Amino acid sequence: MRTSPFGRTALSFGFFLLPLFCRGSHSARNQTANVTLDASFVVVEEYAFGIQGVWVQHREPTNCTQSPEKPRTRDITPAQCNRTCFPGSFQPPRLSDCNKIIESLLNNNTGSLQANPHTWVYVYYESCVAVFENPDEDSPTLQYNWAVLGANVKSLVNSCLSTPDQNSIGGACVFDEYDGKQLSNVEVAVQRFTDFDDDHDDDE
Numbered sequence: 001m002r003t004s005p006f007g008r009t010a011l012s013f014g015f016f017l018l019p020l021f022c023r024g025s026h027s028a029r030n031q032t033a034n035v036t037l038d039a040s041f042v043v044v045e046e047y048a049f050g051i052q053g054v055w056v057q058h059r060e061p062t063n064c065t066q067s068p069e070k071p072r073t074r075d076i077t078p079a080q081c082n083r084t085c086f087p088g089s090f091q092p093p094r095l096s097d098c099n100k101i102i103e104s105l106l107n108n109n110t111g112s113l114q115a116n117p118h119t120w121v122y123v124y125y126e127s128c129v130a131v132f133e134n135p136d137e138d139s140p141t142l143q144y145n146w147a148v149l150g151a152n153v154k155s156l157v158n159s160c161l162s163t164p165d166q167n168s169i170g171g172a173c174v175f176d177e178y179d180g181k182q183l184s185n186v187e188v189a190v191q192r193f194t195d196f197d198d199d200h201d202d203d204e
Contacts, residue, residue: 049123050104057122058115072140077112077148079178081188085160088169093128093192098157100125105150112143122193123149129193136184149188156190 045058101123115121115134123130130153134142152173160171170191175183 050107051100051125054100054104054123054125056113057124059120059122073114073143074140074178074181075112075143076175076178076183076186077143077145079175079183081152081173081175083156083159083171083173085156085166085168085171086191087167090169091192092161092169093190094126095157095161097126097128098130098153098161098190101128101130102150102154102157105130105146105153107147108150109145109147112145113149115142115144117141123153124193124196127192127196129191131189133185133187133189135186139184139186142186152188153190156188160190 046055048054049056104125105123113121113132115132117134117139118137119134121132121134123132130149132142132144132149156171156173160166160168170189172187172189175186177183
């Protein structure tokens with residue numbers, strides 16, 4: 001069973017198992033952001049971010065449970081992660097689209113994202129998406145500085161997507177622990193955004 005829409009197993013087969021969601025509903029088509037959302041998904045939060053065309057979504061599975069207790073919160077901004085690239089023959093995101101995400105994130109150095117337990121935070125621009133993943137139900141709510149996320153995304157793009165001979169379709173940076181406490185399945189992933197309606201050929 002895959003716990004992540006951008007997990008290593010899904011990447012190796014070239015498709016992504018997006019999570020199902022709880023709480024409310026969302027229109028099947030967001031025309032402004034130019035993405036298509038499957039009818040089985042809802043987006044619990046969505047907003048424009050930085051450069052025009054860059055968007056953030058918070059998604060949660062339909063089978064998630066809401067704890068009556070206020071969730072614990074941990075800021076893991078200083079945590080180190082282990083980077084890896086994913087080889088594959090499927091189409092990677094356009095490098096120019098990923099650079100738009102990086103620029104927007106790096107320009108926001110005062111704020112932090114907040115990822116509740118069982119939540120995926122998407123930052124996307126056309127064909128490229130960066131995802132901060134906090135998939136476990138028992139995880140605390142995690143905070144992570146936007147600009148540090150941008151630096152991680154930039155590192156992944158440079159390592160995995162910057163040249164065609166890398167034969168990579170994306171990558172991830174996995175957090176194992178911070179401040180002596182284990183982090184379960186927490187990672188930052190970068191790859192092609194499969195919700196994007198790609199009506200034109202890549203020009204890279």
